[in-house]
Amino acid sequence: MIDGKTKILGVIGDPIEHTFSPAMHNAGLKELGLNYIYLPFHVKPDRLSLAIEGGKSLGIQGLNVTIPHKSNVMKHLDEIDQVASMIGAVNTIQFNYNETNESSNQDNEINVTTKGFNTDGYGCVRAIQEKTSINDKKVTITGAGGAARAVAFQMANSGISELSILNRNVQKAESLASDLRTNLASIDIDINIQAYDLDNLGKELSDSDIFIDTTPIGMYPNVKDKPIASADMMHEDLVVNDIVYTPMETSLIKEAKKANAEVVYGYKMLLYQGIRSFEIWLGCEAPVDVMEKALLDALGI
Ligand SMILES: NC(=O)c1ccc[n+]([C@@H]2O[C@H](COP(=O)([O-])OP(=O)(O)OC[C@H]3O[C@@H](n4cnc5c(N)ncnc54)[C@H](OP(=O)(O)O)[C@@H]3O)[C@@H](O)[C@H]2O)c1
Missing domain, CATH: 3.40.50.10860 (Leucine Dehydrogenase, chain A, domain 1)
Structure with missing residues (x-):
């Protein structure tokens, strides 16, 4: 009352x-x-x-x-x-x-x-920690906008060993990497930047432990958008988090399930x-x- x-x-x-x-x-x-x-x-x-x-x-x-x-x-x-x-x-x-x-x-x-x-980055890290430890893991992020910044800083600050960021506009990813290196100079972490394309992403995912898609691809009403990665690019030891939460089962989550990867829903x-x-x-x-x-x-x- x-x-x-x-x-x-x-x-x-x-x-x-x-x-x-x-x-x-x-x-x-x-x-x-x-x-x-x-x-x-x-x-x-x-x-x-x-x-x-x-x-x-x-x-x-x-x-x-x-x-x-x-x-x-x-x-x-x-x-x-x-x-x-x-x-x-x-x-x-x-x-x-x-x-x-x-x-x-x-x-x-x-x-x-x-x-x-x-608390956005905290939210993503805690959601992933429900499925796996992030210590010493290689994390690949697609996108370099506002959500990617929050996720990248919190991840880099939480014990991962390697971070790859792929973005359509590669300068934006470079700028994020430069901010990470400047602000987290005392943290021993390998940061790689690449332009987003399927070849580059496939190579990064092949030895990644965690994949976080921070682009709006697949978000309602564009639920039929081609996913940022297909099942053949993912492996069963990969934890895949699409931070889009409408719908819950995004096109990327469906592909990750086909690859028998562990999925983390965006609503988490x-x-x-x-x-x-x-x-x-x-x-x-x-x-x-x-x-x-x-x-x-x-x-x-
Ligand atoms: N689950 C949650 O709690 C949560 C929290 C925050 C945000 N989100 C969701 O996260 C998404 C991104 O939010 P944001 O604030 O980071 O947006 P943003 O600042 O606009 O950044 C979007 C990023 O996605 C990339 N991108 C967009 N369309 C693309 C496409 N078709 N192909 C490849 N890359 C593409 C952009 O690349 P360019 O730089 O090349 O343009 C940019 O790096 C939204 O869907 C939002 O709803 C979820």
């Missing part, structure tokens, strides 16, 4: 009406009996700064951030977590309210600070990025099973 003590969490984006996050988070909040509500907020780019300031005035406890605000929101925050700073994008904001009574008239002043995190990344956000805001363990069921229901799976 919503009452005078209900606290607010939410998600900001433009558009926002298709978000699955409220279903997942509200189910988790209800399960733990927390007097919170999670709401969608449609925020246009020219209102982003006002939305953050308004959030502070309204006592909002935490926000998720989605397209197109993940990078632009950073300049409106007081502090950025190290991983989010390396990725260059924030998908989770924590609002901290500290009361002080230092003012001369004895009124308590509330000092509000904001901190940005990126969405689930675990949300789990991590929930835990950052509330400081307690999230009820994963309940939140997963709510997410699958919302996705119609």
Whole structure:
């Protein structure tokens, strides 16, 4: 029940009406009996700064951030977590309210600070770790956009030994590799860059342990798109993750199953990025099973 003590969490984006996050988070909040509500907020780019300031005035406890605000929101925050700073994008904001009574008239002043995190890469790594250890593994990623950046930084920071990135626009992949090398100079990891084509990808996959497709190929409504890789390019010891989650059985997942590879569905990344956000805001363990069921229901799976 919503009452005078209900606290607010939410998600900001433009558009926002298709978000699955409220279903997942509200189910988790209800399960733990927390007097919170999670709401969608449609925020246009020219209102982003006002939305953050308004959030502070309204006592909002935490926000998720989605397209197109993940990078632009950073300049409106007081502090950025190290991983989010390396990725260059924030998908989770924590609002901290500290009361002080230092003012001369004895009124308590509330000092509000904001901190940005990126939980997208965490979501992908945790989803894959359900199926295999990533330690000392070779990981191949297709795509070099926003999602690839989050996944590549978190993977490179989590104990893998080799990372290959293939992208249609090879300069974009080179720029990502250069950022990885600069920011993770102390980490011993072999990073290779190539233009995406079937020959290059086939060669990389032949000795890879994990394959993550971060391109939108196969995403609804283009479900009949030719998959980024075919069954003959994959082997049965490969773990294949398509981060597209609509539909669940993408054209790539179908090919991976034909090759008897282990598959990781895209919704798992969405689930675990949300789990991590929930835990950052509330400081307690999230009820994963309940939140997963709510997410699958919302996705119609
Ligand atoms: N599961 C989750 O939680 C989750 C989270 C975030 C994103 N996603 C999904 O991930 C996908 C990518 O998101 P994003 O934010 O990274 O997008 P983005 O920044 O636009 O990047 C898309 C990348 O895919 C490549 N690409 C697009 N179409 C291609 C094609 N036909 N052939 C080869 N490469 C192609 C692009 O290559 P160029 O650089 O050459 O253009 C680019 O590197 C979306 O479908 C999104 O819904 C899922």
